[in-house]
Amino acid sequence: MKWIEKSMHPLCMQAGHYNGQYEFFDCAEFIKSLEVKVMKPPRIPYDAEIISIDMTGDIAVVKVEDDCFGTTFTDYFSLIKSEGRWQIVMKIFLGHANA
Known part of the structure; x- marks a missing residue:
């Protein structure tokens, strides 16, 4: 979970x-919630596609579609570049199976 x-x-x-x-969720709650989920083993392909990236200066919005936890998700990530690296500051998502 360190990479997340x-x-x-x-x-x-x-x-x-x-x-x-x-x-x-705040960041800590989200990380904790993942600890109880069944994750794919390392080196098993993860199905995800970047749909769009919109960047202005040191801010960006990225749209991703991925298959995770038995459903397809659409995720929107808001990012900032701080101290030379990009970080997610907000994630909104829709799990399509029960939408």
Whole structure:
């Protein structure tokens, strides 16, 4: 999970629609929620596609579609470049199976 933590700003927030309900997480809650999920073993392909990237200066929005936890998700990531590296500051998502 370290790579996920490194990709997210410590103040990152997440919100979205999953399993018929809206969920809201701060960064620490999101990381903790992943610990109970069944993850794919290392080196197993992960199905994801970057749909779009819109960048202005040191901010960006990225749209990604991915298959995870038995459903397809559409994710929107808001990023900032801080201290020379990009980090996610906000993620909103929609799990399509129960939308």
